[in-house]
Amino acid sequence: MDILSSGSRLSALEGASNTTDVHYLLQIASQSLLKHFAEICEGAVVVDRQARVVWMNEQYPKRLGISNLKTVIGQPVELVLPNSLMREVVETGRPIMLDIMSFGSESFVVSRLPLHDEQGLVIGGIGLMLLDDARNLAPLVSRYNQIQQELQDTRQQLAIARRAKYTLSSLIGSSEVLTKLKAQARRTACSNATVLIQGETGTGKELLAQAIHNASARADKPFVAVNIAAIPEALLEAEFFGAVAGAYTGADRKGRQGKFKLAEGGTLFLDEIGDMPATLQAKLLRVLQEGEYEALGSDQLLRADVRILSATSRDLAQEVAQGKFRADLYYRLNVVPLNMPALRERLTDLPLLCEQLLDNLSHKQGGSPRELSTEALDYLAHYAWPGNVRELQNVLERAVMLSDSFVINLDEIQALLPGVQTHTLLAESHPHPEAAGLAANSLSFTLAQAEYQAIQAALQACGGNKAKAATRLGISRTSLYEKLATYRPN
Ligand SMILES: Nc1ncnc2c1ncn2[C@@H]1O[C@H](COP(=O)(O)OP(=O)(O)OP(=O)(O)O)[C@@H](O)[C@H]1O
Ligand SMILES: [Mg+2]
Numbered sequence: 001m002d003i004l005s006s007g008s009r010l011s012a013l014e015g016a017s018n019t020t021d022v023h024y025l026l027q028i029a030s031q032s033l034l035k036h037f038a039e040i041c042e043g044a045v046v047v048d049r050q051a052r053v054v055w056m057n058e059q060y061p062k063r064l065g066i067s068n069l070k071t072v073i074g075q076p077v078e079l080v081l082p083n084s085l086m087r088e089v090v091e092t093g094r095p096i097m098l099d100i101m102s103f104g105s106e107s108f109v110v111s112r113l114p115l116h117d118e119q120g121l122v123i124g125g126i127g128l129m130l131l132d133d134a135r136n137l138a139p140l141v142s143r144y145n146q147i148q149q150e151l152q153d154t155r156q157q158l159a160i161a162r163r164a165k166y167t168l169s170s171l172i173g174s175s176e177v178l179t180k181l182k183a184q185a186r187r188t189a190c191s192n193a194t195v196l197i198q199g200e201t202g203t204g205k206e207l208l209a210q211a212i213h214n215a216s217a218r219a220d221k222p223f224v225a226v227n228i229a230a231i232p233e234a235l236l237e238a239e240f241f242g243a244v245a246g247a248y249t250g251a252d253r254k255g256r257q258g259k260f261k262l263a264e265g266g267t268l269f270l271d272e273i274g275d276m277p278a279t280l281q282a283k284l285l286r287v288l289q290e291g292e293y294e295a296l297g298s299d300q301l302l303r304a305d306v307r308i309l310s311a312t313s314r315d316l317a318q319e320v321a322q323g324k325f326r327a328d329l330y331y332r333l334n335v336v337p338l339n340m341p342a343l344r345e346r347l348t349d350l351p352l353l354c355e356q357l358l359d360n361l362s363h364k365q366g367g368s369p370r371e372l373s374t375e376a377l378d379y380l381a382h383y384a385w386p387g388n389v390r391e392l393q394n395v396l397e398r399a400v401m402l403s404d405s406f407v408i409n410l411d412e413i414q415a416l417l418p419g420v421q422t423h424t425l426l427a428e429s430h431p432h433p434e435a436a437g438l439a440a441n442s443l444s445f446t447l448a449q450a451e452y453q454a455i456q457a458a459l460q461a462c463g464g465n466k467a468k469a470a471t472r473l474g475i476s477r478t479s480l481y482e483k484l485a486t487y488r489p490n
Pocket of ligand 1: 201
């Protein structure tokens with residue numbers, strides 16, 4: 001039936017006010033329309049006032065994998081079409097025209113219209129899924145598909161970027177201290193316990209945190225790292241908990257998702273936790289205790305399902321003793337303490353580390369892999385490595401750039417790290433009480449020797465860092481310099 005021409009005949013009949021004919025014709029028209037749509041639509045469905053399916057065209061059940069149409073009649077529409085918006089249409093009485101709905105890999109243009117009775121009351125609705133060769137809509141559908149694809153790709157990339165890169169096997173080393181640490185980390189990965197990783201800079205604290213996450217049941221959920229020291233204090237709260245639109249001056253118009261939200265279901269790594277200001281310490285403590293938080297500018301409580309790992313290169317226990325860090329938060333964070341050993345405490349790992357790091361460098365830079373001569377390696381083993389593995393990485397990277405040969409030799413390493421005493425380790429390389437001109441049997445000599453040994457031990461423990469050694473000894477830095485000067489030969 002030609003719908004347009006039937007429409008014009010209809011108005012002519014209405015003009016003649018032959019109501020019986022009009023009603024008859026209207027009935028025929030709607031039946032024909034339905035038949036027509038049933039033929040041209042991939043899917044057509046009619047629901048009643050309660051959004052229950054009352055009719056479907058033949059194609060629809062086939063698309064849905066339903067063999068018997070009778071089984072869907074009378075069912076709530078969402079049970080048959082899970083994403084259906086028909087209920088919204090019958091409840092609001094408003095049509096939803098030209099929506100796009102996905103079915104497997106295909107997308108269709110869907111229109112949903114309310115059906116009114118003679119008094120204008122909504123008695124149901126009709127949903128029409130247009131055939132995909134509706135040519136004029138093809139550009140719209142293809143644009144929609146393209147956007148969907150882009151969205152999916154971006155989501156995937158984000159998920160990959162969020163996924164932690166390292167596993168426990170990325171922590172190179174087989175020294176006793178590292179092997180023990182890895183075993184501890186493996187055990188803790190199975191639990192949800194908060195872990196505090198302490199260690200000098202460059203020892204691999206972040207690497208360990210990522211490895212723990214990857215070995216845990218949360219591995220396929222996000223790993224979100226926040227470097228507290230790198231964020232201005234004023235922004236920290238929003239960064240952590242998020243902010244609703246317009247919550248603070250300069251806040252995004254749409255609000256902001258906090259790291260707790262981003263890490264939902266996964267792990268939140270709080271790096272440089274010792275730098276956390278007191279106000280935020282209190283708020284973090286509350287999340288750890290109650291598992292709840294509020295976004296900035298909102299009073300809605302949100303639940304946090306996040307595992308907390310934190311790290312610091314500071315002596316956090318000392319910060320607690322000095323009142324700079326909350327004791328209650330410290331205990332909450334430090335349920336499992338893990339100490340990353342300094343490189344100088346695991347020098348047996350040096351050959352393997354150098355080999356692996358040089359391999360990684362050649363992969364990254366595309367050159368052939370390099371080796372260190374035995375003398376060069378021995379020289380490196382006498383250095384105190386205050387910057388630990390990161391510093392080793394940097395030294396090797398520079399050595400690779402400077403050296404043309406396959407084997408990096410002693411000279412080339414010496415040029416990069418001058419002044420390392422190869423025959424005497426750090427402690428012995430420092431001045432000695434005899435240099436202070438004291439008689440060997442005198443009490444002053446014995447006391448000076450004890451003091452000297454204490455200073456050497458502190459220097460050794462602090463990688464030669466005099467400021468840290470002074471703190472460790474409980475004396476001022478100037479006082480340490482003065483003492484060292486006394487022992488220095490003229
Ligand atoms: N055991 C290790 N095996 C291999 N690479 C390591 C190891 N430890 C550290 N690294 C590498 O050293 C670099 C520094 O590691 P990371 O950033 O984890 O240290 P960090 O302790 O967090 O340092 P900082 O305190 O300065 O933040 C990284 O490139 C990391 O891959
Ligand atoms: Mg770090």
